[in-house]
Amino acid sequence: MDLLRFITAGSVDDGKSTLIGRLLYDTKNILADQMEAIERASKSRNVGEIDLALLTDGLRSEREQGITIDVAYKYFQTPKRKFISIDAPGHIQYTRNMVTGASNADLAIILVDARHGVVEQTRRHSLIASMLGIPHVIVAINKMDLVGNSEDAFLEIAKSYQELASKLLIKDLTIIPVSALNGDNIVDRSVNMPWYTGETLLSVLENVNVLKDQNLEDSRFSVQYVIRPQTEELHDYRGYAGRVQSGTFKKGDLIKVLPSEQESKIAKIEFGGNEIEEASVLESVTILLEDDIDISRGDMIVSLNNSPIVSQDIEALVCWMDDKKQLKPGNKYVLQHGTARSRCSIRDIEYQIDINSYEKLDEVESLKLNDVARIVLRTAQPIAYDAYQRNRSNGAAILIDETSNVTVGACMIE
Amino acid sequence: MSISVKEVSEISDQDAGRRTPDYLDQLEAEAIYIMREVAGQFERPALLFSGGKDSITLVRLAQKAFAPGKIPFPLVHVDTGHNFIEAINYRDELAQLTGAKLIVRYVEDTIKAKGLKEQTGKNASRNWLQTFTLLDTIEEFEFDACIGGARRDEEKARAKERIFSFRDEFGQWDPKRQRPELWNLFNGRIHKGENVRVFPISNWTELDVWAYLKREKIALPSIYFAHERELILRDGHLLANTPVIEKDENDQIVTRQVRFRTVGDMTCTAAVESSAATLDEVIAEITVSRISERGETRIDDQQTEAAMEDRKKGGYF
Ligand SMILES: Nc1nc2c(ncn2[C@@H]2O[C@H](COP(=O)(O)OP(=O)(O)O)[C@@H](O)[C@H]2O)c(=O)[nH]1
Ligand SMILES: [Mg+2]
Numbered sequence: 001m002d003l004l005r006f007i008t009a010g011s012v013d014d015g016k017s018t019l020i021g022r023l024l025y026d027t028k029n030i031l032a033d034q035m036e037a038i039e040r041a042s043k044s045r046n047v048g049e050i051d052l053a054l055l056t057d058g059l060r061s062e063r064e065q066g067i068t069i070d071v072a073y074k075y076f077q078t079p080k081r082k083f084i085s086i087d088a089p090g091h092i093q094y095t096r097n098m099v100t101g102a103s104n105a106d107l108a109i110i111l112v113d114a115r116h117g118v119v120e121q122t123r124r125h126s127l128i129a130s131m132l133g134i135p136h137v138i139v140a141i142n143k144m145d146l147v148g149n150s151e152d153a154f155l156e157i158a159k160s161y162q163e164l165a166s167k168l169l170i171k172d173l174t175i176i177p178v179s180a181l182n183g184d185n186i187v188d189r190s191v192n193m194p195w196y197t198g199e200t201l202l203s204v205l206e207n208v209n210v211l212k213d214q215n216l217e218d219s220r221f222s223v224q225y226v227i228r229p230q231t232e233e234l235h236d237y238r239g240y241a242g243r244v245q246s247g248t249f250k251k252g253d254l255i256k257v258l259p260s261e262q263e264s265k266i267a268k269i270e271f272g273g274n275e276i277e278e279a280s281v282l283e284s285v286t287i288l289l290e291d292d293i294d295i296s297r298g299d300m301i302v303s304l305n306n307s308p309i310v311s312q313d314i315e316a317l318v319c320w321m322d323d324k325k326q327l328k329p330g331n332k333y334v335l336q337h338g339t340a341r342s343r344c345s346i347r348d349i350e351y352q353i354d355i356n357s358y359e360k361l362d363e364v365e366s367l368k369l370n371d372v373a374r375i376v377l378r379t380a381q382p383i384a385y386d387a388y389q390r391n392r393s394n395g396a397a398i399l400i401d402e403t404s405n406v407t408v409g410a411c412m413i414e
Numbered sequence: 415m416s417i418s419v420k421e422v423s424e425i426s427d428q429d430a431g432r433r434t435p436d437y438l439d440q441l442e443a444e445a446i447y448i449m450r451e452v453a454g455q456f457e458r459p460a461l462l463f464s465g466g467k468d469s470i471t472l473v474r475l476a477q478k479a480f481a482p483g484k485i486p487f488p489l490v491h492v493d494t495g496h497n498f499i500e501a502i503n504y505r506d507e508l509a510q511l512t513g514a515k516l517i518v519r520y521v522e523d524t525i526k527a528k529g530l531k532e533q534t535g536k537n538a539s540r541n542w543l544q545t546f547t548l549l550d551t552i553e554e555f556e557f558d559a560c561i562g563g564a565r566r567d568e569e570k571a572r573a574k575e576r577i578f579s580f581r582d583e584f585g586q587w588d589p590k591r592q593r594p595e596l597w598n599l600f601n602g603r604i605h606k607g608e609n610v611r612v613f614p615i616s617n618w619t620e621l622d623v624w625a626y627l628k629r630e631k632i633a634l635p636s637i638y639f640a641h642e643r644e645l646i647l648r649d650g651h652l653l654a655n656t657p658v659i660e661k662d663e664n665d666q667i668v669t670r671q672v673r674f675r676t677v678g679d680m681t682c683t684a685a686v687e688s689s690a691a692t693l694d695e696v697i698a699e700i701t702v703s704r705i706s707e708r709g710e711t712r713i714d715d716q717q718t719e720a721a722m723e724d725r726k727k728g729g730y731f
Contacts (some may be wrong), residue, residue: 003437072573073566075619082437084617096594103596224450229483237482243447243598273481283439284446284479297454321594336599339454396597405603407593 001077004210007086007101009129010111011121015142019111019180020074020085021052023202026187029076071101080206095124095355095370096321099410102128103396106210107136109201114147114177117157123164124355130168131317131372131412133392135213137165138174138204144193145179151195167358169389174204214281215391219247219255219303222338223295227286239270239286240295245338245393246386247303249287250278254304257295258384263304264291298340300384308384308394315350315414316388318367318375322401322408326366327375333408335379337397342379344399350374374414388412438626442475445614447598448577449479452559452612453486455602459559459612460517462548463489463508465501466677467634468563470508471615471623474630476561477512488515490560492547494540495522496658496679504635519551535660539681549585552609559602561612567619577616583607621700628693637674639696640688644669651684675700 008016024030030038038054074085088094088101102108108129112122129137139161147153154177165173176185177196184190187202199207227239249255253266268288269279279285287301295301302308314335320327327346335344352364352373367373388395389412399409452459461476463469476485489509493502509516521540524547525532533539552560566573576592578600593601602610615623627634644655647666653659655667659681672685673696690696 001437003440073617074573075567075617100594100596104598224447225454225480227480227483234482239482241450241479243443243450270481272478282443284443284450286481334603336601338599339451393597396599398594398596398599398601400601400603405601405605407596407601410594410596 001080001082002210003082003084004107004205004208005084005086005105006107006109006205007088007098007105007134008109008111009088009098009102009125010142011113011119012089012091014111014113014121015180016087016111017053018051019109019140019142019178019186019201020087021054022180022183022186023085024074024076025052026183027076027078027202071097078202078206083205092121092124092370095128096319096410098125099128099132099319099321102132102134103410105132105134106213107138107205107208108134109138109140111180112139112141112157112161114141114143114153114157118160118164120356122161123358126164126168126170127353127355127358127372128319130170131319133169133389133412135210136172136174136204136208137170138176138201140176140178140180140201142178142180144177144184144190145182149177149184149190149192151193154193154196172208174199176201176204215246215393216281217247218306218308218386218391218394219249219253220245220308220338220386220391220394221249221287221301222340223297223299223301224339225297226295237288238292239288240301241284241286242301242339243284244279244281246281246391247306248278248280249285249301249303255289255301256304256307257293258300258302258308259310259382260294260299262291262293264289264293266290298338300338300340302384308386308391310382310384312379312382313376314344314379314383314385314397314411315374315376316397316411317353317414318373318399318412319410320367320369320371320373320408321410322406323369324404325401325408326368327371327373327399327409328366332402334400334402335377335383335397335411336400337383337385337413338394340381340383341400342381342383343402344377344379346375346377348376350376375411385413387414389414438622438629441615441618441622442478442626444598444617445472445475446479448600448612448614449476449561451578451600451602452561453480455600456559456610458555458557459487459561460490460555460557461485461487461514461561462563463491463505463516464563464678465491465497465505465635466563467623467627467638468565468615470504470632470634471618471626472561472563473508473512473514474626474632475614476514485512485514487561488517488555490517490519490551490555490557492544492551493518493520494544494679495520496540496656496681498635498637498654498674498677498680500635500637501677517551517555519547519554521547523547524550539679541679541682545585552585557609558604559610559612561614563615564613565618565620565623566613566616575613575616577613578602579611579613580604581609581611585609587611621697624693624697624700628697634693635677637677640671640673640691642669642671643685645672645685652687653684654680656680 041054072087086101088098158175178185185200221242223240223242225241256263267290270286329346332345349364351360386394395413397411398407401408521544576595645652646655647668673688690699
């Protein structure tokens with residue numbers, strides 16, 4: 001059984017929290033005492049029926065305001081798969097929290113209120129999903145019960161969404177009419193919408209192929225830590241601990257270390273101290289090399305004949321996340337890419353992307369919270385990267401403010 | 415079930431050649447990655463060890479992360495003086511077998527040194543006081559990162575917390591100002607005096623932990639399995655009958671066959687009636703049980719709807 005991480009996005013009140021609650025409820029993943037707690041809370045707030053949204057709204061201010069502020073994780077499983085659901089806030093002022101949630105997702109569910117159709121938030125969240133390279137997108141047209149379960153209403157919204165999607169990079173799109181409140185087409189097929197013959201939401205979640213999304217071609221391994229026991233029997237042991245970011249590594253493979261360009265051969269791969277034959281994408285292993293070369297945290301091991309770009313000049317899409325300070329050309333930050341950190345300075349803001357209209361805005365002088373733009377930066381040390389849309393794990397980087405130490409930008413290298 | 419922990423220190427050969435990617439492998443790889451980020455990014459990390467199954471899982475993950483080397487940080491235990499003796503014995507044995515350094519600090523000492531007032535009465539607990547000892551210990555050793563076994567599925571406030579969770583110099587968590595946490599690029603940069611709490615098994619559920627303990631053949635303290643015990647029956651909860659719990663005439667002393675589903679302080683950890691004597695039987699029971707772990711056994715969280723959130727803001731783990 002494998003694991004699928006998905007994020008739910010949409011405007012405030014589109015029904016994200018209700019949808020997650022419904023998924024948990026209909027797959028029998030809500031425990032008795034949790035159910036009682038929700039019933040109690042629903043009663044005390046006079047909402048009549050039980051409110052499944054209360055399952056995810058965890059912080060006091062969220063319950064008080066009745067909205068989702070921060071990313072909440074929920075865990076459930078069906079006989080087919082384990083799921084990590086990421087409920088992200090929909091409001092524009094929390095876009096950075098959505099980006100946080102989306103960065104690790106295999107799939108995005110974008111909710112649309114059937115009464116309102118495609119709105120600004122739909123466009124914004126779709127752009128974020130596409131920019132962050134989420135391979136699968138489900139558009140759940142929710143509250144179908146409030147538009148008389150009408151097929152025409154569904155088709156019209158679906159058509160306008162497809163128009164929007166044609167401007168973006170969405171590899172796999174499914175559009176489903178649902179009612180989160182009543183449970184139509186979530187886990188069980190809707191009896192109110194017999195005209196819909198496609199899959200239910202859960203069925204898509206259970207069946208999307210995530211293995212195919214992995215980059216198995218470009219072998220990349222960022223060194224996290226050097227294991228040197230320095231005991232008598234392991235006197236010369238030198239193992240490079242890290243996680244295979246993409247591709248595979250095998251004993252005997254010819255490799256290159258970046259940025260130093262030194263070459264060697266894999267002598268051994270270990271997991272938990274035991275030798276294994278090969279290591280594939282996302283596995284945390286230890287690599288031992290035949291030659292005694294100087295490698296430390298931040299270096300990258302790659303296959304000899306398939307190299308990433310090694311450069312100090314980087315162009316990237318950035319989502320700006322600092323609410324205190326703006327990004328301006330000339331500013332300096334720490335760039336963290338894989339396990340490497342390097343100081344960098346912003347050379348230029350090429351253009352900003354209006355996240356609602358997707359228009360490019362030229363001559364932008366600075367970026368404020370939640371702005372998305374294409375920037376040019378120069379790092380103090382060379383960085384070994386791939387384009388994000390080809391290799392999500394080796395094309396991602398963050399910007400850290402040198403004085404506050406806060407993560408202020410999410411970069412997708414182009 | 416014995417409390418021998420020998421098996422914990424010997425990583426089985428089964429791992430060699432195991433290739434099918436399943437969710438436990440994925441969770442394990444992620445947790446090992448996080449452990450190594452801690453070792454790579456911080457000067458003075460520590461692993462907070464409670465004797466519970468989650469921190470036992472952390473120790474195994476740390477062993478795997480750094481094998482064949484030793485775990486490159488100490489195990490730190492804040493001893494409330496209200497712990498189960500079985501958990502304490504297990505802790506000592508485990509530290510010895512893994513060769514990890516063990517640091518123990520006592521809540522009792524903090525109470526004396528600071529002249530703190532203990533809660534009194536029948537529901538008195540040291541749960542809140544242990545925060546002081548923890549913060550003092552962090553200061554004493556200048557720990558810049560503390561690894562803990564909290565899971566997001568345990569509780570609502572935890573469901574919102576980052577994997578690298580920033581704490582200010584007073585140890586406080588501010589849920590509204592959490593750092594964005596993108597991809598697997600963890601930002602552990604801090605100023606002196608601040609620290610980061612790190613939760614490598616954030617994405618594990620209770621069942622995942624049990625399944626992992628079973629797969630890795632890890633022995634647990636005996637109180638996790640069914641045994642006969644004298645207990646205090648209070649408001650429907652079964653508490654260990656120990657001098658550290660004040661009793662009154664409403665409490666009934668009973669003998670039952672029970673096991674503990676979590677292992678915290680005796681004062682706030684309730685037992686469940688059970689005949690499950692092996693890991694398989696425990697897992698079977700939990701799978702069908704329709705009550706969550708904290709709901710069933712943690713008396714401290716039931717007080718207010720935001721109990722955990724408030725404690726975390728104050729520096730609690
Ligand atoms: N009629 C109807 N109401 C819904 C549906 N889904 C959600 N709602 C209601 O819409 C409101 C907002 O839902 P919530 O899940 O909190 O939205 P969120 O802000 O996206 O998390 C609540 O009052 C829900 O009961 C639906 O399918 N039909
Ligand atoms: Mg919500």
